[in-house]
Amino acid sequence: MMSSADKMPTKIRSLLKSIPKVELGFFPTPLQRLHKLSEKYNVDLYMKRDDISGPGFGGNKIRKLEYIIAEALDEECDYVFTYGGIQSNHCRQLAASCRIFDLEPVLYLIGEEEPEEYRGNLHLDKLLDAEVNIVTAGAKEVDNISEKADKLAQERMKELRTEGHRCYDCPAGGFNAAGCLGFIEAFEELMEQTDEQDIELDYLAHANGTGGTYTGLEIGRKLLSSEIKILPFSVGTLSEDFEEKVSRMSKSVADKLDIDEEDVMIDAEEINVETRYSGPDYGVPYTASEEAMKELAREEGIFLGPTYTSKAMAGVLDRIKNGEIEEGSTVLFWHTGGTPAVFAGKDFVGDIYGP
Ligand SMILES: Cc1ncc(COP(=O)(O)O)c(C=O)c1O
Known part of the structure; x- marks a missing residue:
């Protein structure tokens, strides 16, 4: 063998x-x-x-992002959207990687409530000046909170597209x-x-x-x-x-x-x-x-x-x-x-x- x-x-x-x-x-x-x-x-x-x-x-996302960022650049995008929990490591690595290639990171972070203080990954997302959208769930929405984040992101992408921007939609965790x-x-x-x-x-x-x-x-x-x-x-x-x-x-x-x-x-x-x-x-x-x-x-x-x-x-x-x-x-x-x-x-x- x-x-x-x-x-x-x-x-x-x-x-x-x-x-x-x-x-x-x-x-x-x-x-x-x-x-x-x-x-x-x-x-x-x-x-x-x-x-x-x-x-x-x-x-671990840096390895994935070497291909994802290249795909975004290949598609001539200038904005990269992604999703995760409030302390998402993926979102923080994506935001840092975007900055290196002059791409604008837009994050949808799902949390139970607006945090009182930005800590850990969220603190770094802010330092990277990513567009941070915190999506919180009302009691009835908990089951479809990801759908809520998706919907908000789709609306934001539509807005950016009418301004002439191109958006790359990266799934949570870079799972593509x-x-x-x-x-x-x-x-x-x-x-x-x-x-x-x-x-x-x-x-x-x-x-x-x-x-x-x-x-x-x-x-x-x-x-x-x-x-x-x-x-x-x-x-x-x-x-x-x-x-x-x-x-x-x-x-x-x-x-x-x-x-x-x-x-x-x-x-x-x-x-x-x-x-x-x-x-x-x-x-x-x-x-x-x-x-x-x-x-x-x-x-x-x-x-x-x-x-x-x-x-x-x-x-x-x-x-x-x-x-x-x-x-x-x-x-x-x-x-x-x-x-x-x-x-x-x-x-x-x-x-x-x-x-
Ligand atoms: C520290 C860490 N380990 C493991 C994983 C899991 O990786 P995957 O989503 O590729 O299963 C993640 C994903 O966010 C992570 O942040």
């Missing part, structure tokens, strides 16, 4: 070379061994440091075919690093939100015929049609790359998102996520984000402790960022001062 090394170095990059892309990130991001935690838990634990991937405090390409490429980047450093990974764990990171990594894995088990960890309620959405997205990616669907199609049945560690709700911390945040800071000097990575890390550590990830395994945790939310206040971060 062909090893991933035989297929390297450019199988994926050659597929991507005709697709527009801008340079935003500091790639390759470091692949770091977590020595103390590896010893403590009797595994080989590595971290892929996308928390320091690039501008605006970095994060262009965005997924960034993580297909990321998988190849990781394989190059593990080959160079002679590391054989058993597991690749990451926090899951909209599914773009997972879609990209899984397609990359398929394209390079890797045997690594990818473990996506949910951080809130997983939408009922999540698997179908990812499956459809993998087809869109095949169309975009003009390759055989068979090579990259992700069947809904093969997707297995870990949902046991998502805590009470999206954006709400709980004891295990607070513990993971403290442990990584105090053992390794690494800050996890409260919304995504601390929950995923809580899951990884628990699965190591309960043997679902076997002793002696080689595990990669993809640090997808989200660290500015550490400054978002106790509601988002939880109790992280105590022992």
Whole structure:
């Protein structure tokens, strides 16, 4: 069988070379061994440091945005719209990336109420002078708050278009075919690093939100015929049609790359998102996520984000402790960022001062 090394170095990059892309990130991001935690838990634990991937405090969206911003420029847009929660990491990274290319970022941030103070990501959105629209839900509207944000955005786009502007509509989390390409490429980047450093990974764990990171990594894995088990960890309620959405997205990616669907199609049945560690709700911390945040800071000097990575890390550590990830395994945790939310206040971060 062909090893991933035989297929390297450019199988994926050659597929991507005709697709527009801008340079935003500091790639390759470091692949770091977590020595103390590896010893403590009797595994080989590595971290892929996308928390320091690039501008605006970095994060996993920078990889997606290299393709999304290029698509917006290719379509001659001058405004980029996007959506997220009030502490959205995606929105902050998109706003910072837009600034580099003289695009105007317009954000629709969904929150329970107008915040009294701008903190964490929201504070940075304001510093970036993004157009910040906070969409709050009345009691009756809670179920269709995203629709409300969409409707408001459509009205704003119409207004801008009549003034002669062109708007790029980026979905929440950068979950479109262009965005997924960034993580297909990321998988190849990781394989190059593990080959160079002679590391054989058993597991690749990451926090899951909209599914773009997972879609990209899984397609990359398929394209390079890797045997690594990818473990996506949910951080809130997983939408009922999540698997179908990812499956459809993998087809869109095949169309975009003009390759055989068979090579990259992700069947809904093969997707297995870990949902046991998502805590009470999206954006709400709980004891295990607070513990993971403290442990990584105090053992390794690494800050996890409260919304995504601390929950995923809580899951990884628990699965190591309960043997679902076997002793002696080689595990990669993809640090997808989200660290500015550490400054978002106790509601988002939880109790992280105590022992
Ligand atoms: C820090 C962090 N990790 C993980 C994710 C999940 O990425 P995806 O939406 O691609 O599943 C996000 C998305 O917003 C994020 O901000």
